[in-house]
Amino acid sequence: MAAISTTAERTTAAAPPRGRRDANTKKLARIGWGFSAPALLVIAAVTIFPIVYSVIMSVSNVQLSGNGFALNGITGGNYSVLVHAAVWRYAVIFTIVYTLITVIVELVIGTCIALVLERLTAGRGWLMALLLIPWSMITVINAELYGYIYNGTYGVYQYLTGLVGLGHPVILGTPTGAIAGMMVADIWKTTPFVAIIVLAGLVMLPGDVYEAAEMDGASGWTTFWRITLPLLRPTIALAVMFRVLQAFGLFDLPYVLTGGGPGYSTNSLAILGYFAMFKNLDFGPGAAVATSTAALVLLGCLASLRVFRVQVGKENA
Amino acid sequence: MATVSLEQVNKVYPNGFHAVHDLSLDIADGEFMVLVGPSGCGKTTALRMVAGLEDISSGTLKIGTRTVNDVTPKDRDIAMVFQNYALYPHMTVAENIGFALKLRKMPKTDIEARVKETAEILGLTEWLNRKPGQLSGGQRQRVAMGRAIVREPSVFLMDEPLSNLDAKLRVQMRAEVSRIQRRINVSTIYVTHDQIEAMTMGDRVAVMRAGLLQQCDNPQVLYDHPDNLFVAAFIGSPAMNLYEASVTEGAAAVRVGSQQIDLPASVTTAHSGLAAFAGKRIVLGLRPEHLPASGDARPGPTLTGDVDLVEALGSELMVHFTIDAKRVQAEGAHDPDAEDVAAAGEGVARVDPRAPVKAGERFTFAIDADGMQFFDPETGLAIW
């Protein structure tokens, strides 16, 4: 056998074609496409086409007739209607503020619950199961339940505020009351979800880090701020992302609990878009609302990823 | 049963990394071929190309007389044992071993018989109904072997199959794998980074470094006549002592540090190439066993060093010493687990246990001149 030793000789050898894929690899790749085709087709049929169509509709003149509708030419009109409509501007601000407040409150409370749960030694499983019930609950039921709790004449809330001497504040009848009440209902349903994500993150944190911190003489608070929280960053980012997305789509809760009212005080973007399209049959402006909402969601997502300096997982190659 | 031949096989990974260069290797029918080399030298890559799990960037791979570059792994009639065994955790030992047969739609009773027979060869009969999770490391290793054997393939491929075992079990399984291979007589390519494993198991050993084949021959030839510095330094434990040296005018002696070693006629004849290096620098190689005794007791060339440490092994003394010449390193050739011999002029000798050698004293070693090796410092090639 020939023996070659110097590394210098390597450079002289002509480099063979890089990364040639032979029959085996090509076959595997074909199988891969075959396997994913059904899923991709279903997804494309139900999302890609409507997304594209929605965008087109939002820049078209939509004309309804008895047996259908037609797109008549391109127009920026739908968007200018939006920008000039106080309702839309209100809905944008409402949705953003609503999202910010609920997500922040949920994060704080959820983290507290997770910290408590983590230290529980008994009954943790049961408590987690309890937490999962609101998460898995139908939002419509959530809304009905709070409709009952806030009821002006026999609601539990009225009773409790009466007990502690706060009188009988009207909840769903005033804009501020309705918004606050809706936020509480939302926070009730989704905080447990945040708590569970954070708990799952907490459990995975390496224990020795805490021991090291204790050796260094860090107090409980310092440990929490300097170690726990930074380590939880990706987990919290995940929770925030899930929640921001959901909150931007806010529909079920106001639809059932307040109907968007009183006035349009709880009109979220989704409610606005839905009513525009399916009550008033204004498909053009409705599509513009829908499209702008989607754009906001994407922005919100990117922003929360940015804020938490987190990247979506790279290929694990 | 079949031969395997690689002709000018190259592997360039999609990221551009050239992992295997022009590898040519012929494995004879029934031969146990060991691929050895330091970590990252491309052994696994080469093996996976033979298995069909990795594309061959260029070159030809033949199993038997058939070119199999584009043949799927399952049609290559090979069996592979992975380092982590890759046992199916949800199947019992019997199911694991029998899975390949089941895929071939072999009748149940035949599968059972074959599994039973295989289990007997491997001493697994007791564990057939257990899941892999309930087995010890050694038992899992055997199941992995069993899964390969039961198929009666024409080629076995094994990628560091023993490296997850503890040292003692490894020695034991080393013998067992060899025994099984001999018994079923199937061509085998066995990858390891452990040169002792390579030497003890292989019919032939192919030494690789940085994607390049360095030398392929039977273990004794590799040991006695390494083709280059890398192989010299890589094979053998403790490693060969390699020093910077120079050949005197007339090529009758070499100078190592301040010492001059006269070369007997037998050496200058055997290494006639040395004449061309008269007055030039070379690398001198001396295996520890070629410094066997006190120089006072024997005639012939000697080497004198300061003794740092004497390890008594009973049958011999392992003497660590220092001389005033520079020790030569062959990049990547040293076992990171082995004792560090990197320092200036250190060396090791295997001396007769009765030799009067003491730590802290100066000692003159007899040189077994026929064991001397010489290398060109520029190319690293051996000088003959």
Add this chain to the structure above:
Amino acid sequence: MRTRKRTGWRRIVNGVNIAGLISVLFIALPLYWMTIGSFETPANLASSPPQWFPVPGTTANYSTAFSQYHFWIFFRNSLIVTIIATALVLALGTLAGYALGRTPMRGKFSLLVVLLMISVFPEIAIIAPLYLLMREIGWLNSYQALILPYTAFNLPFAIWILRNYFLGIPKEMEETGRIDGAGPLRTMWSIVLPQALPGLFTAGIFCFTACWTEFLMALTFNAQTNFQTIPVGIATFGTQDITPFPTIFAASVVAVIPIGILVFIFRKFVISGLTSGAVKG
């Protein structure tokens, strides 16, 4: 597991624990109210001050929900739609997740990013064109009007979750399978799937929950009672003037039970699914 040393009463009574206890009460109380409300007579439930125990209790609300309000139909529809959609998601998602995780498809990473972006798209953005499309092909008021969109909307997340699970299975097992002669489907079925069961549970429970609770599409596409699901059904229980809370609560309790059981059995997988890193720090 880490330990923190605190002594005496401070170990039990501290800010965090109290906050936690209050939060747990905040979560549990409304559930309690819903449950006892379902056993109260309408008159009792509408009385002030509210009662803490349903005395005298009644199960009449349950029969009302089923007999008068077609709850049985809604329940059946929800089950059909949810189960079929979940099964489809798991079947298609497993195939696609495996392909995207393990085969050398070109451009699969871009595909995954596109999938992720689709999964964050709000329903409202596509509801109108989808509605028009359904109307065009005559799918309004049908099961497939919900099954297909539910499948599509839940697939991306399922694919991500399953792909992560598949990536965690040692590649060598599949390679052994390939060498031993297992075809791709066989490899998936006999080698990969048994080891990816936790991932399947996770994806399944998420999909089931999402389908069970979905409202907007169900409301838009299926206006006829015969094809309405529980959320839409319950939302239409009330009239302009009265909301029959006891009946709604009875229906709600029934609606919470299947999902409650599932979630309780598979709670481990919900949690592991939430953390099986689609996102890294």
